Amino acid sequence: MTKTLEVKKKYYSISEVAEMIQSNTSLLRFWEKEFPNFIKPQKNKKGNRVYQERDIKFVKIIHHLVKERGYTLAGAKTKLNKHKQETIENAELVMELKKLRRILEEIREEFS
Numbered sequence: 653m654t655k656t657l658e659v660k661k662k663y664y665s666i667s668e669v670a671e672m673i674q675s676n677t678s679l680l681r682f683w684e685k686e687f688p689n690f691i692k693p694q695k696n697k698k699g700n701r702v703y704q705e706r707d708i709k710f711v712k713i714i715h716h717l718v719k720e721r722g723y724t725l726a727g728a729k730t731k732l733n734k735h736k737q738e739t740i741e742n743a744e745l746v747m748e749l750k751k752l753r754r755i756l757e758e759i760r761e762e763f764s
Contacts, residue, residue: 663702666693672708673715683714686725690714690732713743 670677684691684701690710693701703711717728717739731739 660705663694663696663704664708666701666703669703669708669711673711673719675715680711683711687714687729687732709740709744712747713740716743716746 664672666677666680670680680691681701684693687710691707691714693703693707696702713732714728717723717731718725723731
């Protein structure tokens with residue numbers, strides 16, 4: 653098994669973030685309007701959105717709530733506003749478990 657070093661950038665384009673959640677850029681622009689307290693990408697000199705790790709974290713959390721857990725947008729907003737820390741911790745735990753599962757599946761495939 654080869655170990656790869658993950659290089660993290662400081663800023664990501666909207667298309668890179670959309671690719672991370674396997675969606676499109678229009679959804680991210682929509683969520684930006686729906687969740688202004690959580691997703692606040694900056695804009696560069698050209699006016700393009702640039703996402704930082706904090707923004708990406710909330711994009712992934714919202715994606716988890718809406719697309720994977722089936723929350724409505726109103727439900728996701730309520731959950732984030734009323735139980736922010738608990739929601740963040742639970743979503744991050746699920747994301748880490750998914751990473752671990754992918755690693756274990758790769759290991760299983762190597763030994764098959």
